[in-house]
Amino acid sequence: xxxxxxxxxxxxxxxxxxxxxxxxxxxxxxxxxxxxxxxxxxxxxxxxxxxxxxxxxxxxxxxxxxxxxxxxxxxxxxxxxxxxxxxxxxxxxxxxxxxxxxxxxxxxxxxxxxxxxxxxxxxxxxxxxxxxxxxxxxxxxxxxxxxxxxxxxxxxxxxxxxxxxxxxxxxxxxxxxxxxxxxxxxxxxxxxxxxxxxxxxxxxxxxxxxxxxxxxxxxxxxxxxxxxxxxxxxxxxxxxxxxxxxxxxxxxxxxxxxxxxxxxxxxxxxxxxxxxxxxxxxxxxxxxxxxxxxxxxxxxxxxxxxxxxxxxxxxxxxxxxxxxxxxxxxxxxxxxxxxxxxxxxxxxxxxxxxxxxxxxxxxxxxxxxxxxxxxxxxxxxxxxxxxxxxxxx
Amino acid sequence: xxxxxxxxxxxxxxxxxxxxxxxxxxxxxxxxxxxxxxxxxxxxxxxxxxxxxxxxxxxxxxxxxxxxxxxxxxxxxxxxxxxxxxxxxxxxxxxxxxxxxxxxxxxxxxxxxxxxxxxxxxxxxxxxxxxxxxxxxxxxxxxxxxxxxxxxxxxxxxxxxxxxxxxxxxxxxxxxxxxxxxxxxxxxxxxxxxxxxxxxxxxxxxxxxxxxxxxxxxxxxxxxxxxxxxxxxxxxxxxxxxxxxxxxxxxxxxxxxxxxxxxxxxxxxxxxxxxxxxxxxxxxxxxxxxxxxxxxxxxxxxxxxxxxxxxxxxxxxxxxx
Numbered sequence: 001x002x003x004x005x006x007x008x009x010x011x012x013x014x015x016x017x018x019x020x021x022x023x024x025x026x027x028x029x030x031x032x033x034x035x036x037x038x039x040x041x042x043x044x045x046x047x048x049x050x051x052x053x054x055x056x057x058x059x060x061x062x063x064x065x066x067x068x069x070x071x072x073x074x075x076x077x078x079x080x081x082x083x084x085x086x087x088x089x090x091x092x093x094x095x096x097x098x099x100x101x102x103x104x105x106x107x108x109x110x111x112x113x114x115x116x117x118x119x120x121x122x123x124x125x126x127x128x129x130x131x132x133x134x135x136x137x138x139x140x141x142x143x144x145x146x147x148x149x150x151x152x153x154x155x156x157x158x159x160x161x162x163x164x165x166x167x168x169x170x171x172x173x174x175x176x177x178x179x180x181x182x183x184x185x186x187x188x189x190x191x192x193x194x195x196x197x198x199x200x201x202x203x204x205x206x207x208x209x210x211x212x213x214x215x216x217x218x219x220x221x222x223x224x225x226x227x228x229x230x231x232x233x234x235x236x237x238x239x240x241x242x243x244x245x246x247x248x249x250x251x252x253x254x255x256x257x258x259x260x261x262x263x264x265x266x267x268x269x270x271x272x273x274x275x276x277x278x279x280x281x282x283x284x285x286x287x288x289x290x291x292x293x294x295x296x297x298x299x300x301x302x303x304x305x306x307x308x309x310x311x312x313x314x315x316x317x318x319x320x321x322x323x324x325x326x327x328x329x330x331x332x333x334x335x336x337x338x339x340x341x342x343x344x345x346x347x348x349x350x351x352x353x354x355x356x357x358x359x360x361x362x363x364x365x366x367x368x369x370x371x372x373x374x375x376x377x378x379x380x381x382x383x384x385x386x387x388x389x390x391x392x393x
Numbered sequence: 394x395x396x397x398x399x400x401x402x403x404x405x406x407x408x409x410x411x412x413x414x415x416x417x418x419x420x421x422x423x424x425x426x427x428x429x430x431x432x433x434x435x436x437x438x439x440x441x442x443x444x445x446x447x448x449x450x451x452x453x454x455x456x457x458x459x460x461x462x463x464x465x466x467x468x469x470x471x472x473x474x475x476x477x478x479x480x481x482x483x484x485x486x487x488x489x490x491x492x493x494x495x496x497x498x499x500x501x502x503x504x505x506x507x508x509x510x511x512x513x514x515x516x517x518x519x520x521x522x523x524x525x526x527x528x529x530x531x532x533x534x535x536x537x538x539x540x541x542x543x544x545x546x547x548x549x550x551x552x553x554x555x556x557x558x559x560x561x562x563x564x565x566x567x568x569x570x571x572x573x574x575x576x577x578x579x580x581x582x583x584x585x586x587x588x589x590x591x592x593x594x595x596x597x598x599x600x601x602x603x604x605x606x607x608x609x610x611x612x613x614x615x616x617x618x619x620x621x622x623x624x625x626x627x628x629x630x631x632x633x634x635x636x637x638x639x640x641x642x643x644x645x646x647x648x649x650x651x652x653x654x655x656x657x658x659x660x661x662x663x664x665x666x667x668x669x670x671x672x673x674x675x676x677x678x679x680x681x682x683x684x685x686x687x688x689x690x691x692x693x694x695x696x697x698x699x700x701x702x703x704x705x706x707x708x709x710x711x712x713x714x
Contacts, residue, residue, distance in 0.1 A: 264451070266446045266450065267444075267446055267465060269446075269447050270463065270528075272465060272524035272526045275521055275522060275524075278520075278521045278522075279520075279521075282520070313522070316521050353451035354451050354453065355451075356444050356446065356465060356467060357467055357469070357524070
């Protein structure tokens with residue numbers, strides 16, 4: 001009889017231990033290790049360094065240029081049909097994306113519209129990094145038949161013919177000539193200056209503090225971080241920086257390493273698989289407006305990104321890691337919008353299938369449904385408005 | 394329960410491949426090498442794979458394609474100079490009358506290749522990798538023709554690979570049946586019954602003929618995989634064990650092998666719901682496989698990969714549940 005009682009007591013003790021362990025897991029503050037706190041701080045928006053210099057753009061930090069660039073950005077006259085501006089695809093309300101799988105302006109583009117937010121921190125623009133500055137990037141869509149469908153002469157003519165634009169341009173860059181009397185270098189210089197003004201505006205577009213950032217702030221400064229994120233969101237964050245391997249690529253305060261990775265996403269129906277960076281690196285070397293070009297304002301010719309750029313077949317199918325901030329309005333995802341929701345993206349990484357071309361760098365994660373939901377919950381905590389010159393848009 | 398017969402068929406597929414791949418490669422074609430599909434354009438080689446991504450996801454095919462649907466052909470160059478050579482890609486309906494055995498000579502005999510052509514991509518220099526996306530409108534027998542022009546010599550190299558889209562015809566079956574009859578014949582011969590029926594001379598002659606027929610192929614490298622299910626036939630959604638038995642065709646039991654088992658439903662493009670593992674070697678060529686489960690009825694394929702000191706091989710066990 002007494003042994004029966006003993007058994008019961010042991011069982012009860014074990015059960016109460018189990019219950020308290022469960023309770024602890026669900027409601028008590030998670031203990032982050034020192035290493036984890038370091039990682040969390042590295043992802044924190046407050047860790048974002050000051051705007052990097054862009055010596056190739058003399059007006060990069062010029063407020064007049066930024067305002068001029070802002071007008072150009074929204075100006076539909078800079079298009080073949082008078083209906084397309086940069087904001088056609090880079091819509092403010094959608095965090096500078098367009099909600100489409102592939103960008104559509106005058107025609108259908110090859111890829112998904114990437115956000116502008118945070119792109120001033122990236123050495124490479126586009127999914128394939130085929131431009132090496134924001135200003136060089138800004139010029140390309142103007143002359144793309146599927147996008148603005150115009151050309152550099154027409155663009156410079158519009159600025160020349162608009163009294164306000166011309167006055168601003170000349171205040172920034174000196175006299176603007178009629179394109180009829182310009183040689184190639186003069187025309188390209190004027191065209192490049194227009195791109196540099198657009199870039200000056202784009203540089204002012206920044207992410208703002210998200211709930212995740214508030215959580216880290218509370219963690220670092222000693223605050224009530226428990227109330228900021230839910231247990232699921234915290235569990236998702238824990239997975240994000242640990243088992244889910246997300247921070248292998250999505251690291252730093254912009255949640256991107258600005259690098260190129262093949263993650264084995266299927267081709268877009270009807271398209272051949274995208275060679276992506278393998279082609280992009282070739283193109284940036286040949287770009288007439290790259291860092292080494294005469295249109296760069298940096299006379300030192302110091303172009304470390306180009307000098308040390310990796311190329312070759314290992315970059316086949318590798319696309320640039322996008323930021324994970326502001327995912328709330330940027331679906332569909334991946335370089336051709338192949339995946340329509342974050343759940344789909346997480347499922348893709350959980351399986352990590354073989355790539356059609358090149359090699360998928362990701363390994364299957366083997367996360368369960370609950371863990372995937374937790375990751376999804378965490379990613380939603382990165383939602384926040386974006387700002388222009390510190391003013392929320 | 395034991396699909397010895399099916400295993401035999403798959404041996405015959407390998408036999409078929411060995412018999413004919415040498416011939417094809419000499420003229421330029423698609424062959425399998427160490428699990429990789431390789432296209433040989435004369436001395437120029439590239440990994441070759443085909444996807445039907447919109448219907449079959451990341452599933453990879455070597456030549457024959459299950460469906461008439463969007464098909465992405467991928468050539469990953471194994472020879473740098475392919476990056477600099479203009480390459481063209483043509484798909485024609487197989488009007489050669491040679492079926493699987495069509496070669497460049499047969500293509501050259503086609504009077505009007507354009508009318509047989511369903512897809513043509515003009516020569517283009519494609520750095521890094523060559524890609525084609527073609528939407529097959531119908532099932533049937535086709536021939537792919539890849540040509541590359543050497544930039545210095547101007548010489549054109551070509552690879553020809555007949556393939557089937559959809560399961561339109563008898564495929565390999567007539568060949569299997571022929572081989573089975575031969576094997577049965579050989580059995581009768583060995584067992585002495587044939588000798589009693591026909592007399593010695595004919596039997597010797599048959600032996601020689603069979604020997605000639607079979608001599609290019611050695612079964613020595615072929616492994617025979619069978620399995621038993623100690624707890625009765627597999628039930629849907631029930632985890633169970635297998636005993637996997639491996640021997641070579643001399644009946645020698647394979648011991649000390651590293652055995653890996655994967656499986657899935659090719660038509661559904663999914664794998665097993667579990668990750669079964671070999672948990673014990675039981676001796677006598679037997680291996681205990683735990684964690685098998687099928688979560689739906691239909692056609693499954695279980696692939697057993699076996700690595701021994703003699704190399705690696707895979708045996709596929711088809712299974713209808």
